[in-house]
Amino acid sequence: MNTLKIENLTKTYANGVKALDGVTLTITNGMFGLLGANGAGKSSLMRTIATLQQPDQGMVSFNEHHIQQKPEEIRKWLGYLPQEFGVYPKVSAEKLLDHIGVLKGISSKTERKNQVESLLQQTNLYTHRKKSVHTFSGGMRQRFGIAQALLGAPKIIIVDEPTAGLDPEERNRFLNLLSEIGENVIVILSTHIVEDVHGLCSKMAIMDSGRIIKAGEPAELVAELEGQVWIRVMDKAQLQSSRQCLNVISTRLVSGKTQVRVRSSSAPGYDFEPGTPGLEDVYFTSIYDNKNFVNQ
Numbered sequence: 331m332n333t334l335k336i337e338n339l340t341k342t343y344a345n346g347v348k349a350l351d352g353v354t355l356t357i358t359n360g361m362f363g364l365l366g367a368n369g370a371g372k373s374s375l376m377r378t379i380a381t382l383q384q385p386d387q388g389m390v391s392f393n394e395h396h397i398q399q400k401p402e403e404i405r406k407w408l409g410y411l412p413q414e415f416g417v418y419p420k421v422s423a424e425k426l427l428d429h430i431g432v433l434k435g436i437s438s439k440t441e442r443k444n445q446v447e448s449l450l451q452q453t454n455l456y457t458h459r460k461k462s463v464h465t466f467s468g469g470m471r472q473r474f475g476i477a478q479a480l481l482g483a484p485k486i487i488i489v490d491e492p493t494a495g496l497d498p499e500e501r502n503r504f505l506n507l508l509s510e511i512g513e514n515v516i517v518i519l520s521t522h523i524v525e526d527v528h529g530l531c532s533k534m535a536i537m538d539s540g541r542i543i544k545a546g547e548p549a550e551l552v553a554e555l556e557g558q559v560w561i562r563v564m565d566k567a568q569l570q571s572s573r574q575c576l577n578v579i580s581t582r583l584v585s586g587k588t589q590v591r592v593r594s595s596s597a598p599g600y601d602f603e604p605g606t607p608g609l610e611d612v613y614f615t616s617i618y619d620n621k622n623f624v625n626q
C-alpha cells in the first residue's frame with residue numbers, strides 16, 4: 331500500500347495570495363478526486379506534492395519519506411500530467427515518449443520500446459505514433475499526457491484538470507482510460523467538474539480558498555444529505571423572494587423553467603418534492619457552509 335501524507339501545508343505567494351491554508355490529507359491506493367473551483371488551490375497543492383514548489387509550512391511524506399527533504403523519493407515514483415504541458419517539440423509521439431522514458435531513468439532500450447508501444451496501444455494513439463504531438467487534438471494530447479505520466483511504472487499519478495476543454499466524447503474516453511489504471515497506485519485527479527469525480531473516485535476531498543472543507547467517500551458524503559434535499563419549479567420572481575427564507579443549494583433550467591434545489595431537514599413547503607441528493611449537492615452545500623463559517 332502506498333501512502334501520501336499531507337500535513338498542515340501552507341503557502342502564500344509573493345503577491346499575498348494564500349493558496350494553501352493548513353491542508354491536511356492522507357491518500358492511499360485508488361482514485362482520489364480533488365474537487366474545487368478555479369483558484370481554490372488545487373494546482374498549488376499538486377505542484378507541492380510533485381516537489382515543483384516548496385510550502386511555507388507543513389510537510390508531505392510519501393511512503394514515510396519526507397519529500398521536501400528527499401524529493402527523489404517521490405520523483406522516481408511520480409507520473410505527473412500538469413495543467414499546462416507547455417510546448418511540444420516537433421518530433422513524433424513515439425520518439426517523444428522514448429525520450430521521456432530516458433529522462434525517467436528507463437535505461438534499457440528494449441524495456442523503453444516495450445513500454446512505449448504498450449502505452450501507445452492503451453491510450454489508443456498507436457496508429458498516430460509517427461505523427462508529431464503538436465498536430466494532435468486536445469483529447470489526443472491529454473491521452474499522450476497520460477501515456478507519458480504512466481511511463482516507468484509510477485506508484486503515484488497526478489492529473490491536474492485533465493478534462494478541461496475536452497469535448498464530451500474525448501472526456502469520456504479520457505476518464506475511461508484513467509479508470510483502467512491499476513488499483514495498486516495512487517491516482518489524484520484534480521478537477522472542477524463534479525461528474526469527473528462521481529463514479530470514478532473511491533475517495534475525494536473538496537477544496538475552497540486553500541482549505542480542505544470536506545473529505546471522504548463520495549457515496550458517504552452524498553448519504554449525509556439524505557432527506558435534506560427538496561425540489562420545486564419556480565418562476566424568477568418567486569425564486570427572488572424565496573432566496574431570503576430558503577437555503578437554496580442550486581438552480582437549474584429544465585425545459586425553460588427554473589428548478590430549485592433547497593436544503594432543509596423537513597419539507598420547506600407543501601409544493602416541494604423530496605429530491606435525491608447527488609455529489610453536486612454535496613459540493614454546493616460544503617462551499618456554502620464554509621463561506622458561512624468563515625464569515626462568522
Ligand SMILES: Nc1ncnc2c1ncn2[C@@H]1O[C@H](COP(=O)(O)OP(=O)(O)OP(=O)(O)O)[C@@H](O)[C@H]1O
Binds near residue numbers: 348373491
Ligand atoms: N505563482 C503564483 N503567484 C501568485 N499567485 C498564484 C500563483 N499560482 C497561483 N496563484 C494564485 O493562487 C490561488 C490558487 O491558485 P491555483 O492555481 O493553485 O488554484 P486551482 O484550484 O488550481 O485553480 P485553477 O484551476 O484556476 O488553476 C489563485 O488565486 C491563483 O491566482
